[in-house]
Amino acid sequence: MMARREIFRGFTNMLRGVRMHSGGIARKQFAKIEESDISTFRKLLGEKSVITNDDSLEFHNNDWMKQYRGNSKVVLKPKSTEEVSSILKHCNARKLAVVPQGGNTGLVGGSVPVFDEVVLSLSSMNKVLSLDEYSGVVECEAGCILQNLEEHLAKHGFVVPLDLGSRGSCQLGGNVSTNAGGLRLIRFGSLRASVLGIEAVMADGTVLDSLKTLRKDNTGYDIKQLFIVPRKLESVHLAMLGCNNFQQVLEAVAAAKFKLAEIVSAIEFFDQQCSDLVVRNLPGMSHVLETSSPFWVLVETTGSEDSHDSDKLYNFLNYCMEKQVVEGGTVAEGGTQMRKLWGMRENIPMALLKEEEVFKYDLSVPTSEMYNLVEIVRERLKERYPQAGVFGYGHLGDGNLHLNVTCPTADKEAVESILEPFVYEWTAEKRGSISAEHGIGQMKISKLYLSKPPELIALMRQIKGVFDPNGILNPYKVLLDE
Amino acid sequence: MMARREIFRGFTNMLRGVRMHSGGIARKQFAKIEESDISTFRKLLGEKSVITNDDSLEFHNNDWMKQYRGNSKVVLKPKSTEEVSSILKHCNARKLAVVPQGGNTGLVGGSVPVFDEVVLSLSSMNKVLSLDEYSGVVECEAGCILQNLEEHLAKHGFVVPLDLGSRGSCQLGGNVSTNAGGLRLIRFGSLRASVLGIEAVMADGTVLDSLKTLRKDNTGYDIKQLFIVPRKLESVHLAMLGCNNFQQVLEAVAAAKFKLAEIVSAIEFFDQQCSDLVVRNLPGMSHVLETSSPFWVLVETTGSEDSHDSDKLYNFLNYCMEKQVVEGGTVAEGGTQMRKLWGMRENIPMALLKEEEVFKYDLSVPTSEMYNLVEIVRERLKERYPQAGVFGYGHLGDGNLHLNVTCPTADKEAVESILEPFVYEWTAEKRGSISAEHGIGQMKISKLYLSKPPELIALMRQIKGVFDPNGILNPYKVLLDE
Known part of the structure; x- marks a missing residue:
């Protein structure tokens, strides 16, 4: 190509x-x-x-x-x-x-x-x-x-x-x-x-x-x-797992890499703030499950033999339940449900765009520390800017965090001054990358020296x-x- | 790393x-x-x-x-x-x-x-x-x-x-x-x-x-x-298949990529000339099977669930037998036999070094044409240099042919003049690479322009x-x- x-x-x-x-x-x-x-x-x-x-x-x-x-x-x-x-x-x-x-x-x-x-x-x-x-x-x-x-x-x-x-x-x-x-x-x-x-x-x-x-x-x-x-490959399965904390998320990922090994094709996560936003901002979207969960993990498998893959997936899910790594979840039955589950993850960027202002960060961070940054930023904004929203989602397979912060236009500059250069510096300190997959372009030209x-x-x-x-x-x- | x-x-x-x-x-x-x-x-x-x-x-x-x-x-x-x-x-x-x-x-x-x-x-x-x-x-x-x-x-x-x-x-x-x-x-x-x-x-x-x-x-x-x-991953299987012609080899590879898909970890081939040479030149080496075959294909699988992998491997082998893609072969039972099969492939370079002179070519060629070059070279040397040996082996997964030509020292220059620049030019004409994985170094410095x-x-x-x-x-x- x-x-x-x-x-x-x-x-x-x-x-x-x-x-x-x-x-x-x-x-x-x-x-x-x-x-x-x-x-x-x-x-x-x-x-x-x-x-x-x-x-x-x-x-x-x-x-x-x-x-x-x-x-x-x-x-x-x-x-x-x-x-x-x-x-x-x-x-x-x-x-x-x-x-x-x-x-x-x-x-x-x-x-x-x-x-x-x-x-x-x-x-x-x-x-x-x-x-x-x-x-x-x-x-x-x-x-x-x-x-x-x-x-x-x-x-x-x-x-x-x-x-x-x-x-x-x-x-x-x-x-x-x-x-x-x-x-x-x-x-x-x-x-x-x-x-x-x-x-x-x-x-x-x-x-x-x-x-x-x-x-x-x-x-x-x-x-x-x-x-x-x-x-x-024709056999595709998709599960969505609810976790109570990010440590559980990490353990679910480790289990997927081991139990699903050669058939894993994607491991994504998003927090409840993201799914609430998708439902609130986009017409026709609804929650996948009635229960809510602080963290959601999507695990997709792709393989050549359907019966083998379902065996592996159910073994993995049983293992997670036994080890109390996940609190609940669902396995998509058929293409419609699969599209609904993926739709929740894929519509997050679109839902964010409906907010007045959005600051987007695309960071590589050691997986074990990925969510710490989201919590720190949430903490820093909470008191003075209660209308700001802090959202975390991304690719767990490779430590790629999409951190997004929304706020009313009136607060834009004040919020920005809290976010930057803090977010970039925190990432550089962890030896992370300030642009995991989006590149530098105009946006991050003055931040290149941090990576x-x-x-x-x-x-x-x-x-x-x-x-x-x-x-x-x-x-x-x-x-x-x- | x-x-x-x-x-x-x-x-x-x-x-x-x-x-x-x-x-x-x-x-x-x-x-x-x-x-x-x-x-x-x-x-x-x-x-x-x-x-x-x-x-x-x-x-x-x-x-x-x-x-x-x-x-x-x-x-x-x-x-x-x-x-x-x-x-x-x-x-x-x-x-x-x-x-x-x-x-x-x-x-x-x-x-x-x-x-x-x-x-x-x-x-x-x-x-x-x-x-x-x-x-x-x-x-x-x-x-x-x-x-x-x-x-x-x-x-x-x-x-x-x-x-x-x-x-x-x-x-x-x-x-x-x-x-x-x-x-x-x-x-x-x-x-x-x-x-x-x-x-x-x-x-x-x-x-x-x-x-x-x-x-x-x-x-x-x-x-x-x-x-x-x-x-x-702990489940490793290895099969060695005998094929009558290179077209069968190609079909076996296509079948492996489809039937074994996510668990294939290596697909290698060597011709009978290679296995004869290993047995002749290296003490302690013997043929794996009693029958001989113009071409041998090694297919290795690596996966997370042994029973699934053997199912897939036997499905693949049955498919190959039914379609008459392979003429015979063996599945390694246990580590010792696995090492014996791999040993046959891995000892080829060592066996070649025991010859008086060896010309080594490491070429990328469209997989379907890989073996044509071996046959053309064999044809060109046959009459005038009957003591020359022409050997083909390599990585089928990615079209990487190791073509080796041996000869007595007395024939070295004459054989070289038949091989070069012919081999490089033939490869360039096929839009191949004259150094798939060995690099340029001193050896191919004057041939770089061909790639x-x-x-x-x-x-x-x-x-x-x-x-x-x-x-x-x-x-x-x-x-x-x-």
């Missing part, structure tokens, strides 16, 4: 000496787009692929959470690698800044322009090109939507080794370039390990072709990557320079200037 | 204008080691860690196959990151070239000096530092021997997500720096995806610390890596320059000068 040219997203610098606060970023000395550039683009791509009307620009200038807003005057929708190359050749020569854009589902403002960068949208390169059913190798364009690929593969008995809540809009190019994590990481590992090859276009228009259809290749640096799709030592940041900057000497690709993201 | 400083192995250039043939490489203008350097090293590391006597140097100057020989005058065995840093600081300032060395089990001459480079051996940094039994995160030094780590983990119910024939001598630093493949790739994926963090020392002595104990971190380029060990486009090689050279501006680390390997 290839992700055309998106690997460069985020390889960028910011203007020297600019203040870190997002309000204070200054435009760098890139050229400004002129009528002659638009004519050139029209000649290169044809009329329809060059978008300049305000309504269409609106979507591409804004991220889906409406947190970041750019002011681009032109969106380009190339239909081939050659067109991408011709665009970049022109932009690099003219010193026009460019922001590559996939499904625009990012959470850190990485895929929208900051000023007037040319938006290079991959959405017209959306085809699945080939599938080798023998080896499970699939080739697709960078703009291919995850769910479309999933549906295409399902017909042939395969699955994408990645699943995300945003599957209906996110694109493979963005998934690969950001090494998207998501719900199945515990089973299939980091997406990067499944990518087999990439055809990429450099900032100057050079096409790098490292498409390979082979699983192993140790002939150089990891510029190309490996990607293979696994067989779709990376300065020597490493210096190297990142130099490597960025190798790929993009003029710094035209996705400026103002990830790296501050020295 | 961390691999200290070995990530830079192979990030090197060769002298500008030097001829490609290995006999023609000229020493670059590095400094020569002087008595004062030796005194400095003794001060930095203590007497015992500075080795200058000829007998001890001999091991470090030669690779295990006796194909590559260097002429280093000093081997350094640091015991800490600080000592590694102090060595490199001195060597970089003095412009002394350095070759890092792990277990020296490589197959392409990557870990031995070419001229008089300082050998920096990691073998005194061999400790397992910690294991978090809850998350499965293990931390060890770069010189830790794979088998020692395996034994340490087994006591706690975990396994290393990697297994290699050279497990008794190879070191984790080398495994990680070369992204070693081996026997379990089909189950655990590329080693790279399991590495969690690396503490590395740059060419100038700067220590880069990206040790993390978290599974996800998307805050920058992939300089650090992720590494987690999975739970050790990588020139733009990519140019990028590799620039990235090497970022990490090692003076080019002191492992010169004369991987990259030719422009």
